[in-house]
Amino acid sequence: xxxxxxxxxxxxxxxxxxxxxxxxxxxxxxxxxxxxxxxxxxxxxxxxxxxxxxxxxxxxxxxxxxxxxxxxxxxxxxxxxxxxxxxxxxxxxxxxxxxxxxxxxxxxxxxxxxxxxxxxxxxxxxxxxxxxxxxxxxxxxxxxxxxxxxxxxxxxxxxxxxxxxxxxxxxxxxxxxxxxxxxxxxxxxxxxxxxxxxxxxxxxxxxxxxxxxxxxxxxxxxxxxxxxxxxxxxxxxxxxxxxxxxxxxxxxxxxxxxxxxxxxxxxxxxxxxxxxxxxxxxxxxxxxxxxxxxxxxxxxxxxxxxxxxxxxxxxxx
Amino acid sequence: xxxxxxxxxxxxxxxxxxxxxxxxxxxxxxxxxxxxxxxxxxxxxxxxxxxxxxxxxxxxxxxxxxxxxxxxxxxxxxxxxxxxxxxxxxxxxxxxxxxxxxxxxxxxxxxxxxxxxxxxxxxxxxxxxxxxxxxxxxxxxxxxxxxxxxxxxxxxxxxxxxxxxxxxxxxxxxxxxxxxxxxxxxxxxxxxxxxxxxxxxxxxxxxxxxxxxxxxxxxxxxxxxxxxxxxxxxxxxxxxxxxxxxxxxxxxxxxxxxxxxxxxxxxxxxxxxxxxxxxxxxxxxxxxxxxxxxxxxxx
Numbered sequence: 374x375x376x377x378x379x380x381x382x383x384x385x386x387x388x389x390x391x392x393x394x395x396x397x398x399x400x401x402x403x404x405x406x407x408x409x410x411x412x413x414x415x416x417x418x419x420x421x422x423x424x425x426x427x428x429x430x431x432x433x434x435x436x437x438x439x440x441x442x443x444x445x446x447x448x449x450x451x452x453x454x455x456x457x458x459x460x461x462x463x464x465x466x467x468x469x470x471x472x473x474x475x476x477x478x479x480x481x482x483x484x485x486x487x488x489x490x491x492x493x494x495x496x497x498x499x500x501x502x503x504x505x506x507x508x509x510x511x512x513x514x515x516x517x518x519x520x521x522x523x524x525x526x527x528x529x530x531x532x533x534x535x536x537x538x539x540x541x542x543x544x545x546x547x548x549x550x551x552x553x554x555x556x557x558x559x560x561x562x563x564x565x566x567x568x569x570x571x572x573x574x575x576x577x578x579x580x581x582x583x584x585x586x587x588x589x590x591x592x593x594x595x596x597x598x599x600x601x602x603x604x605x606x607x608x609x610x611x612x613x614x615x616x617x618x619x620x621x622x623x624x625x626x627x628x629x630x631x632x633x634x635x636x637x638x639x640x641x642x643x644x645x646x647x648x649x650x651x652x653x654x655x656x657x658x659x660x661x662x663x664x665x666x667x668x669x670x671x672x673x674x675x676x677x678x679x680x681x682x683x684x685x686x687x688x689x690x
Numbered sequence: 691x692x693x694x695x696x697x698x699x700x701x702x703x704x705x706x707x708x709x710x711x712x713x714x715x716x717x718x719x720x721x722x723x724x725x726x727x728x729x730x731x732x733x734x735x736x737x738x739x740x741x742x743x744x745x746x747x748x749x750x751x752x753x754x755x756x757x758x759x760x761x762x763x764x765x766x767x768x769x770x771x772x773x774x775x776x777x778x779x780x781x782x783x784x785x786x787x788x789x790x791x792x793x794x795x796x797x798x799x800x801x802x803x804x805x806x807x808x809x810x811x812x813x814x815x816x817x818x819x820x821x822x823x824x825x826x827x828x829x830x831x832x833x834x835x836x837x838x839x840x841x842x843x844x845x846x847x848x849x850x851x852x853x854x855x856x857x858x859x860x861x862x863x864x865x866x867x868x869x870x871x872x873x874x875x876x877x878x879x880x881x882x883x884x885x886x887x888x889x890x891x892x893x894x895x896x897x898x899x900x901x902x903x904x905x906x907x908x909x910x911x912x913x914x915x916x917x918x919x920x921x922x923x924x925x926x927x928x929x930x931x932x933x934x935x936x937x938x939x940x941x942x943x944x945x946x947x948x949x950x951x952x953x954x955x956x957x958x959x960x961x962x963x964x965x966x967x968x969x970x971x972x973x974x975x976x977x978x979x980x981x982x983x984x985x986x987x988x989x
C-alpha cells in the first residue's frame with residue numbers, strides 16, 4: 374500500500390536516529406560510560422582552570438563565581454617574576470640533557486644487542502636491563518639518597534676518582550642535580566626504551582646484510598648503511614614524542630630527589646606549580662602557570678608531529 | 691642461502707668480543723646496585739656499616755626484616771596497595787576494553803566525535819590544580835576510590851585495545867549476532883576470551899602503574915593515614931634519618947634501633963616493596979614487551 378511504501382522517507386531524521394540508537398542500545402551503553410569519563414575527567418576540569426584568570430582564594434571553596442576577573446594578570450606576573458628564568462632553565466635544561474644523552478643510548482644499545490649471537494646471553498641482558506623500568510622512583514630515589522649522601526657509595530667512589538672535590542652529600546649541591554637527574558633516568562629507562570628499536574631492527578631483511586658482507590662491508594659500514602636507515606622512521610617517531618615532552622618533566626623523579634638545598638636546580642615547572650599551590654596557597658597563580666605548561670606542551674606535540682609528517686611522511690596523528 | 695665465506699674477519703671477531711664485554715659491563719651497572727641492596731639488607735647492620743660488602747652477606751641476619759615487619763602499619767600499607775592494585779587493574783581493564791570494543795564498531799552513532807574527544811585528551815590536559823578541584827567536587831578526596839575511579843579509562847590504552855580488536859576476524863562476531871547476541875554479550879562471551887594476550891599486557895601495565903603510584907596519596911589524601919600505600923610508607927622510611935626515628939611506631943623500638951641502622955632498615959624496606967614486582971616480572975616480561983610493540987603500531 375502506498376502509505377507503507379512511503380514509510381521510510383516520511384520519518385523525520387530524528388526519528389530515524391532514535392530508532393538506530395535503540396537498535397544499537399547495548400553498543401551505546403558500552404561506549405557512553407567512556408565518553409562520560411572523558412568529559413568528566415578530561416574536559417570538566419577546564420571549567421576549574423578559569424581561576425587562572427581570576428583572583429581566587431581558598432575561602433571561596435568551589436564557588437568560582439565569587440572570584441573577580443583578572444584576565445592575564447597571573448601569567449604576566451609569572452613571565453615577569455624572577456622565578457621565570459629559573460623555572461624555564463631547569464625545565465628545559467634537564468629535558469634537553471635527558472634528550473641529548475638519553476635518546477641515542479637506547480638506539481646504540483639496541484644495535485649492539487642485536488649483534489649478540491648467543492641467544493641466552495642476549496635474553497639475560499634484556500631481562501636485566503628492562504627491570505629498573507618497573508621499579509618506582511621511591512625505590513630508586515631511596516637508593517640515591519643513601520649513595521649520594523656524605524660518604525655514600527657513589528660520593529666516595531667519585532671522590533676517590535678525583536671527579537668531585539669533596540665527599541659531601543651530592544644531593545645537597547645544586548650543581549650536581551642536573552647530572553644526577555639525567556644519569557639516573559637514563560640508567561632506569563635505557564633498556565626499556567630500546568625495545569622498540571630492537572623490534573624495528575628485527576624486521577630488516579637479512580639478505581641485505583649478507584649482500585653487504587659479500588661486497589666487503591665491515592660491521593660499522595653495515596650498521597651505518599643498512600641498520601640505521603631502516604630504523605630511521607622509528608627513530609623519527611620516537612624523536613617527535615621526545616621533543617613534545619621537552620616542556621614537561623619527570624615529576625615523580627624530581628619530587629623524590631628535591632630538597633631545600635638543590636631547589637634552585639630542581640625547580641621544574643611541574644614542581645613550581647605544586648609548590649605555589651600547596652605550599653604558598655596561590656592556587657590561581659599556579660593554575661595559570663600550569664595552563665601555560667599544558668598549552669606549550671600541546672603546541673610542541675602538534676608542531677613536532679606536523680614537522681615530521683612534512684619532512685618524512687611519518688607522523689603520529 | 692649460504693654465505694660464501696663463513697669465517698669471520700678479524701674485525702668482526704674483535705667487534706663481537708668488545709660487544710660482549712660491553713654487555714657484561716651494562717649488566718653489572720644495572721644489576722649490581724640492586725644486588726648490593728639485597729646483600730646489605732640481609733647483613734648485620736653494624737658489620738655492614740664498616741663497609742666493604744661486595745657479593746655476599748658477611749654476617750647474615752634476618753633481623754632488619756624482623757624489625758620492619760614489627761611495624762603494623764607496613765601490613766596496612768601492603769593491604770591498601772594489594773587492594774588498589776587488584777581492584778584498580780580489574781576494573782580499568784574491563785572498562786577500557788569494553789569502551790574500546792564499542793569504539794571499533796563503524797556503525798556506532800557519534801563514533802567520530804568520541805574518537806576526536808579521545809585524541810584531544812592525549813594532546814592537552816587542564817593541569818594539576820583543576821584536577822584537584824575536580825576530585826574535590828566529586829568527593830573523592832581522602833577516599834579509597836580516588837585510587838580506582840580516575841584510573842578507569844585511558845584513551846592511550848583504548849587505542850591499543852582498538853588496534854587489537856580490529857585484528858580479530860569479523861566472522862566470529864557475525865555468527866554471534868545471527869544467533870541473536872547483542873554487542874555486550876558478544877564482547878563478554880566471545881571477544882574477551884580471544885583477547886587474553888592484550889588483556890594480560892594492559893593488565894600488567896595498569897597493575898604496575900597502580901603499584902608504583904605514590905603521588906595520588908600525597909596530593910589527594912590529607913587526613914586518612916589508613917590509605918597510605920607501600921610506596922608512601924617507603925617514602926616515609928627513606929626520608930627518616932635515624933633508625934630510632936624509623937622505628938618509633940614499633941614496639942620495643944629503642945632496643946630495635948640499637949641492633950640495626952637507618953640504612954639497613956631502608957634497604958630492607960626497599961626490598962620488601964620491590965618483591966611483588968620482582969616475583970611477577972620474569973614470567974611476564976614477554977607481555978610487557980609485546981605491549982610496547984602494539985602500542986607503537988596504533989593503526
